[in-house]
Amino acid sequence: MPIITLTTDFGQKDPSTGAVKGAILSELDAVTIVDISHQVSPFHTTEAAYIIQNAYNSFPKGTIHIIGVDSEITPENKHIALALDGHFFICANNGIMSMIASEIKPEKIVEINIHDAVETNFPVLDIFVKVACHIARGGTLEVIGKTIPQIKQLKEFEPFINQDQNQLVGHIMYIDNYGNVVTNVSKKLFENIGKGRDFTITARSVSFSKIHDSYSDAINFDAPKEKREEDGKKLAIFNASNYIELAIYKSNPRTVGSAASLFGLKLMDSITIKFT
Amino acid sequence: MPIITLTTDFGQKDPSTGAVKGAILSELDAVTIVDISHQVSPFHTTEAAYIIQNAYNSFPKGTIHIIGVDSEITPENKHIALALDGHFFICANNGIMSMIASEIKPEKIVEINIHDAVETNFPVLDIFVKVACHIARGGTLEVIGKTIPQIKQLKEFEPFINQDQNQLVGHIMYIDNYGNVVTNVSKKLFENIGKGRDFTITARSVSFSKIHDSYSDAINFDAPKEKREEDGKKLAIFNASNYIELAIYKSNPRTVGSAASLFGLKLMDSITIKFT
Amino acid sequence: MPIITLTTDFGQKDPSTGAVKGAILSELDAVTIVDISHQVSPFHTTEAAYIIQNAYNSFPKGTIHIIGVDSEITPENKHIALALDGHFFICANNGIMSMIASEIKPEKIVEINIHDAVETNFPVLDIFVKVACHIARGGTLEVIGKTIPQIKQLKEFEPFINQDQNQLVGHIMYIDNYGNVVTNVSKKLFENIGKGRDFTITARSVSFSKIHDSYSDAINFDAPKEKREEDGKKLAIFNASNYIELAIYKSNPRTVGSAASLFGLKLMDSITIKFT
Numbered sequence: 001m002p003i004i005t006l007t008t009d010f011g012q013k014d015p016s017t018g019a020v021k022g023a024i025l026s027e028l029d030a031v032t033i034v035d036i037s038h039q040v041s042p043f044h045t046t047e048a049a050y051i052i053q054n055a056y057n058s059f060p061k062g063t064i065h066i067i068g069v070d071s072e073i074t075p076e077n078k079h080i081a082l083a084l085d086g087h088f089f090i091c092a093n094n095g096i097m098s099m100i101a102s103e104i105k106p107e108k109i110v111e112i113n114i115h116d117a118v119e120t121n122f123p124v125l126d127i128f129v130k131v132a133c134h135i136a137r138g139g140t141l142e143v144i145g146k147t148i149p150q151i152k153q154l155k156e157f158e159p160f161i162n163q164d165q166n167q168l169v170g171h172i173m174y175i176d177n178y179g180n181v182v183t184n185v186s187k188k189l190f191e192n193i194g195k196g197r198d199f200t201i202t203a204r205s206v207s208f209s210k211i212h213d214s215y216s217d218a219i220n221f222d223a224p225k226e227k228r229e230e231d232g233k234k235l236a237i238f239n240a241s242n243y244i245e246l247a248i249y250k251s252n253p254r255t256v257g258s259a260a261s262l263f264g265l266k267l268m269d270s271i272t273i274k275f276t
Numbered sequence: 277m278p279i280i281t282l283t284t285d286f287g288q289k290d291p292s293t294g295a296v297k298g299a300i301l302s303e304l305d306a307v308t309i310v311d312i313s314h315q316v317s318p319f320h321t322t323e324a325a326y327i328i329q330n331a332y333n334s335f336p337k338g339t340i341h342i343i344g345v346d347s348e349i350t351p352e353n354k355h356i357a358l359a360l361d362g363h364f365f366i367c368a369n370n371g372i373m374s375m376i377a378s379e380i381k382p383e384k385i386v387e388i389n390i391h392d393a394v395e396t397n398f399p400v401l402d403i404f405v406k407v408a409c410h411i412a413r414g415g416t417l418e419v420i421g422k423t424i425p426q427i428k429q430l431k432e433f434e435p436f437i438n439q440d441q442n443q444l445v446g447h448i449m450y451i452d453n454y455g456n457v458v459t460n461v462s463k464k465l466f467e468n469i470g471k472g473r474d475f476t477i478t479a480r481s482v483s484f485s486k487i488h489d490s491y492s493d494a495i496n497f498d499a500p501k502e503k504r505e506e507d508g509k510k511l512a513i514f515n516a517s518n519y520i521e522l523a524i525y526k527s528n529p530r531t532v533g534s535a536a537s538l539f540g541l542k543l544m545d546s547i548t549i550k551f552t
Numbered sequence: 553m554p555i556i557t558l559t560t561d562f563g564q565k566d567p568s569t570g571a572v573k574g575a576i577l578s579e580l581d582a583v584t585i586v587d588i589s590h591q592v593s594p595f596h597t598t599e600a601a602y603i604i605q606n607a608y609n610s611f612p613k614g615t616i617h618i619i620g621v622d623s624e625i626t627p628e629n630k631h632i633a634l635a636l637d638g639h640f641f642i643c644a645n646n647g648i649m650s651m652i653a654s655e656i657k658p659e660k661i662v663e664i665n666i667h668d669a670v671e672t673n674f675p676v677l678d679i680f681v682k683v684a685c686h687i688a689r690g691g692t693l694e695v696i697g698k699t700i701p702q703i704k705q706l707k708e709f710e711p712f713i714n715q716d717q718n719q720l721v722g723h724i725m726y727i728d729n730y731g732n733v734v735t736n737v738s739k740k741l742f743e744n745i746g747k748g749r750d751f752t753i754t755a756r757s758v759s760f761s762k763i764h765d766s767y768s769d770a771i772n773f774d775a776p777k778e779k780r781e782e783d784g785k786k787l788a789i790f791n792a793s794n795y796i797e798l799a800i801y802k803s804n805p806r807t808v809g810s811a812a813s814l815f816g817l818k819l820m821d822s823i824t825i826k827f828t
Contacts, residue, residue, distance in 0.1 A: 011453030177563030287729030
């Protein structure tokens with residue numbers, strides 16, 4: 001049974017998501033539709049890029065991922081379909097896929113050209129669903145588009161490294177449901193540059209000199225519970241996606257606050273790592 | 277495989293939605309359950325009407341739609357099931373279906389009368405699920421209710437037209453995830469009354485003299501990017517549901533603001549269209 | 553087809569939920585995955601307990617319930633799997649299951665011990681999914697854990713009863729989507745202690761001397777509509793889960809206010825019932 005996932009900025013109130021699912025079910029008798037997220041901030045391509053990057057590859061090979069963020073077609077924002085890492089992606093060519101594609105070379109990229117027959121101001125419904133169902137039925141990308149050599153790049157994903165290779169400047173690329181802030185510095189990059197040296201991570205007024213492998217790794221469970229300083233404990237970890245994340249142990253953004261609120265950090269704020 | 281959709285004001289935190297899905301899966305071995313929306317504002321029948329109207333007909337014929345908004349049974353709020361446009365709808369007789377039914381005559385309407393055997397304060401779980409599963413198994417409406425000739429009307433859907441046929445007063449009936457405001461003036465009505473004349477749409481202090489066919493249609497892509505005035509550009513379009521919508525190009529209600537916040541427009545605010 | 557439900561505090565924006573579903577679909581060809589809730593307040597075990605208790609048993613016997621709240625493994629927070637009431641539950645041993653287990657004795661409890669082979673800071677993805685799929689394929693609990701005699705108890709579920717058996721002190725354990733406040737006093741306990749006596753329920757400055765069986769039961773539909781005092785009417789009912797709930801008739805927390813906001817009640821606030 002083919003699997004089609006949805007990642008959009010439609011929210012969960014509007015009829016859009018329901019309409020898209022209905023259209024898929026009208027074309028395919030047997031299909032599994034999975035919501036990845038409909039809460040991408042409106043038109044926020046970097047958020048969408050982070051979310052799809054960290055969800056897609058737990059799905060089976062052959063899964064078809066529709067990304068409906070900033071997807072209206074314009075002279076500068078064409079629609080594309082990609083085969084990459086054994087998965088299929090359908091989205092606008094607005095940089096969303098450049099985060100994944102910077103690490104894994106796409107097997108094929110086509111610019112979708114079935115539009116001549118379709119006039120629409122709801123391209124996810126009228127174009128992306130058609131392309132997804134075509135792929136789900138075993139159709140090839142060549143039938144629905146013409147091959148192009150590469151996709152648009154989003155530059156903001158790249159951390160900056162100084163010439164002496166002892167300083168790395170990244171930024172906050174995502175704030176999660178717990179208010180923890182995810183940087184764009186991957187474990188791989190950190191280790192390649194750091195080479196085991198001591199380091200200090202600084203973001204506004206907080207700093208860290210250790211990166212944990214898990215949240216609870218920061219807590220000393222040998223100490224009796226009342227002496228443990230769990231509450232509000234700040235820590236840096238390599239998160240489940242292997243990026244450096246600045247966190248508060250068991251935070252709740254709606255009550256006691258979170259890393260984002262307590263450290264005063266926002267999306268795109270910079271973080272600096274100095275190796276010594 | 278039968279398809280059952282859910283449109284409710286249950287929100288997405290409470291156990292209600294899960295319980296309803298469990299009850300359906302307990303009755304039917306093979307069924308596809310699709311969430312249309314659980315974020316209808318509590319008891320807001322017009323929002324529910326707009327959402328179901330704009331999602332239902334992308335589903336295949338034969339789909340069963342449960343609408344769980346203001347569904348507690350009272351002497352004035354009976355439960356009904358409808359066959360309409362090849363689809364089935366189960367809801368309270370509180371006007372929710374009058375928006376769809378004003379355009380497409382129901383094939384059959386029954387007032388559900390299986391209640392004598394059921395005492396409940398969760399009718400969606402205890403009544404609507406039973407009716408939906410009955411229909412999914414191929415059962416007829418006559419078995420679960422008695423035919424009635426018509427449903428309750430919600431008056432607020434109708435725009436007002438003056439005698440000279442040169443002025444049309446509608447209102448805001450929905451505010452979407454991007455903060456764009458959707459009026460109750462359909463493209464069809466607009467064209468029937470306007471007959472190609474010039475016009476001005478006014479809502480509070482904003483006005484428009486052109487309606488675009490898509491968001492990007494309002495942007496001049498021949499101009500270089502820095503001269504384009506995309507940001508915050510206001511526009512009127514016929515939206516994906518073919519209603520007049522007042523929008524801000526690429527708005528984000530949580531950051532830069534939206535049509536609703538920037539124009540100061542709320543649900544039920546009126547808009548006026550003058551033809552000249 | 554096996555059914556796996558998800559109850560987490562992941563929210564609906566992050567990639568976590570999508571990743572978990574992808575992992576399940578990678579292991580099982582045919583499976584129905586149902587979201588119960590991803591909006592549990594971060595690390596809030598009592599909310600999770602209430603939600604799972606009131607959703608699980610409408611599902612068919614044999615359903616597998618994953619509860620991903622406060623699930624990081626620590627020396628004090630082991631992972632468990634339970635067979636209870638014909639269902640399976642997979643969660644951390646942090647008290648979440650004690651609300652259900654206080655009423656229905658688990659048939660089997662195991663402490664999961666497949667961790668030696670898995671290093672993870674995303675245990676729902678890396679441990680719970682594996683255990684769920686093992687059970688879905690017909691595997692036994694003994695294969696993935698060692699039997700333990702009992703689970704950790706959450707004390708806060710128990711209302712207090714005075715020696716004279718004429719006073720009962722409970723608290724608010726959940727606030728629902730309509731802002732109605734659910735107490736931890738069950739209909740069964742209320743009737744066992746009250747034995748039909750008159751009573752007064754007091755919470756802050758509001759009090760009630762009657763408990764309705766449904767919301768509309770509080771409205772006199774014989775009176776003409778304009779004299780009915782529906783708006784803002786306060787009432788106590790036995791809710792769909794058979795707990796005492798303090799409510800406002802047709803409230804909307806985002807506009808006119810709700811029981812929680814109008815009565816000034818918060819989670820864990822106490823309520824007192826005096827029998828006379």
